[in-house]
Each structure stands twice: as C-alpha cells, then as structure tokens.
Amino acid sequence: MKRMISLTLVLLLLLSVSPAQEGSVVSAPRFGGDQLTIPVKVWGEVVRPGIYEVPFEYDLLAVLSVAGGPENTAKLTNVKVLRATRINKDDPIVVYVDLQQYIETGNEELIPEIRMGDTIMVPPKFGKNFVRNFAAVLAIAQSIVIMAYYIDRVLE
Structure with a gap:
C-alpha cells in the first residue's frame, strides 16, 4: 500500500513539471533571501566556471571572486564581458576589460558593472x-x- 502511494505521488510530481518551451525566458532577476539576484555566466580560465546567481549590485571583480578567481593561466589584459542587454543603443555588446591595469593602478573606473544575463570570458594566456x-x-x-x-x- 505504501509503495502504491509513493508511486502515485512520484507520478503526480513528474506530470506536474512542464519542460521549458522554445522561446521561454530563462534569465530573470530573482530574490535570493533579502536581495535581488541575477544570472551571470563565467567562462574560461577561472577556478570554477559556470552559471551563478549573484546579487544585482556585483561588479566584474565580485563575480570573478564568486567563481573562485582567475587561474594562473588567465590572460587578465583581455577579459570580455558579453552584454545580454543594452541600456542605451550606443552601449557596446562586448566590453573589454584590462584587469592587469586595475591591479597595477587600483582604478575602479576600469571595472564594469555586471548586468542580468552577461557572460564573462577570461581567455588563456x-x-x-x-x-x-x-x-x-x-x-x-x-x-x-x-x-x-x-x-x-x-x-x-
């Protein structure tokens, strides 16, 4: 009897899940606890590449830190941020960032904000x-x- 009830519950659970349809919106801001989070993809020469939900106000350095930071083989002079969304029509789709220059100067103006759905690419040396x-x-x-x-x- 218990087995039959368990099987019925599992079947109901599986039938209630609907797969994403073509054209479904996948990236959307979410509330993670008390703060708004956004999905960001991190590729390339970082310790843990992947898709992360990060707080809305995170910049490039914070997101790279969440991904474990750059590997020793990372080329920090040519990090790319591929924009999923543009705020203005003049905004570039690809933003090139020289993290090595930031490390040497500490100029925070070199570090871009991260937007919902952005992809960060850290190339190898x-x-x-x-x-x-x-x-x-x-x-x-x-x-x-x-x-x-x-x-x-x-x-x-």
Whole structure:
C-alpha cells in the first residue's frame, strides 16, 4: 500500500513539471533571501566556471571572486564581458576589460558593472595553448621516430 502511494505521488510530481518551451525566458532577476539576484555566466580560465546567481549590485571583480578567481593561466589584459542587454543603443555588446591595469593602478573606473544575463570570458594566456599544442606535436614526432627506428631494425 505504501509503495502504491509513493508511486502515485512520484507520478503526480513528474506530470506536474512542464519542460521549458522554445522561446521561454530563462534569465530573470530573482530574490535570493533579502536581495535581488541575477544570472551571470563565467567562462574560461577561472577556478570554477559556470552559471551563478549573484546579487544585482556585483561588479566584474565580485563575480570573478564568486567563481573562485582567475587561474594562473588567465590572460587578465583581455577579459570580455558579453552584454545580454543594452541600456542605451550606443552601449557596446562586448566590453573589454584590462584587469592587469586595475591591479597595477587600483582604478575602479576600469571595472564594469555586471548586468542580468552577461557572460564573462577570461581567455588563456598564449603560452598555455602553445605548450599544450607543442607537447602534442612533440609526442607525435617522438612516436614517428621510435617507429622508424624499430622498422629500420626489423628490416636489417
């Protein structure tokens, strides 16, 4: 009897959930406790990339801090903020931020506000991709040399 009731409750719960339809609004401000929160996406060279609900008044540094901060491999001179919404028609869709300059000067005017639905992209330094790609090419070259050596030994 208990099993039948549990099964019925689970089925009712599953049937009451409606999936999002195409064109549904996904990002909307919410109240998280006492404050208004907004969804923000953080991609790239941060400790924990992902989608975060952050307080409405957070700036770029605060959001990056929520994501664990930048990795050592992050290129801080070219952080991008992709705007999901524009306040004015002249507002740029992509805002480039030089966090290295902020670190050196402390000029808070360099740090943009974050808006609902923004995507923050922290790119990798050139060296990270270069080392990864160079290591892959080197491994392939090593395999070819070893195969050539063994083929030469077998043919002798």
